[in-house]
Amino acid sequence: MKLTVHHLYADMMNLYGDRGNVISIKKRAEWRGISVEVVDVGLGESLRPTGLDVFLFGGGQDREQALLAEDLSGSKGRDLRSLSEEGAVILGVCGGYQLMGHHYETATGEKLPGVGLMDLHTEPRKPDEPRLIGNVLVSVELDEKRGELVGFENHGGRTRLGTAEPLGRVVSGFGNNGEDGTEGARKLNTFGTYLHGSLLPKNPWFTDHLIETAVRRKDDSFRLEPLDDTTEVYAFDSIASRLRA
Numbered sequence: 001m002k003l004t005v006h007h008l009y010a011d012m013m014n015l016y017g018d019r020g021n022v023i024s025i026k027k028r029a030e031w032r033g034i035s036v037e038v039v040d041v042g043l044g045e046s047l048r049p050t051g052l053d054v055f056l057f058g059g060g061q062d063r064e065q066a067l068l069a070e071d072l073s074g075s076k077g078r079d080l081r082s083l084s085e086e087g088a089v090i091l092g093v094c095g096g097y098q099l100m101g102h103h104y105e106t107a108t109g110e111k112l113p114g115v116g117l118m119d120l121h122t123e124p125r126k127p128d129e130p131r132l133i134g135n136v137l138v139s140v141e142l143d144e145k146r147g148e149l150v151g152f153e154n155h156g157g158r159t160r161l162g163t164a165e166p167l168g169r170v171v172s173g174f175g176n177n178g179e180d181g182t183e184g185a186r187k188l189n190t191f192g193t194y195l196h197g198s199l200l201p202k203n204p205w206f207t208d209h210l211i212e213t214a215v216r217r218k219d220d221s222f223r224l225e226p227l228d229d230t231t232e233v234y235a236f237d238s239i240a241s242r243l244r245a
């Protein structure tokens, strides 16, 4: 069994160690005997799904996002929309997440078109509003699983959800816009979130959910064996306990 991790714009979208998400998926899959190939997909390059895939899209600043918006406006965006509708596993963080909606309006008022994977859009912060920065704790219900995610957010944009479901509810921090208590978004197996950190190393249950979902598109009975997550749980708890206090 071989899982392909498609790392979108690896060299441009890697704020706050988002590359850690790629490493986390790779290691946790390999520790269960699944071999993993990581494929970087840069500007002008097409997606080549294999049927057992995870697509990862990290965060970046407005400057990078403008370059990507153009790259995503053609066949790559169309391919991502079909993959998302088929139930492929796609995760976007912050700048990547913002481009998964209908549009992102930058701090200077440039309206960048998004891929439209989910019904949401992102507005710029108003001149008197701060950037939303800090550690975040989010409670999440995913199918039959209920859990929490910790991460670090740093964004000016305010995301407003249309019909897209939130990924979770903010326990501490700001989330999508600092107002409505929602964090991230989800449609089928497409996920967007403001949580850097990087996210997946500190939230192993969510990493496993992504791996398991990707494999179960081929083999419905597939289950991951548990791992010893002492280190990951320690990393999670050291932040979550402070945020709950």
Ligand SMILES: NC(=O)CC[C@H](N)C(=O)O
Binding pocket: 015, 058, 059, 060, 061, 062, 065, 093, 094, 095, 096, 098, 154, 155, 156, 157, 158
């Ligand atoms: N951290 C990020 O990915 C930044 C995203 C976006 N440029 C914003 O500030 O809203």
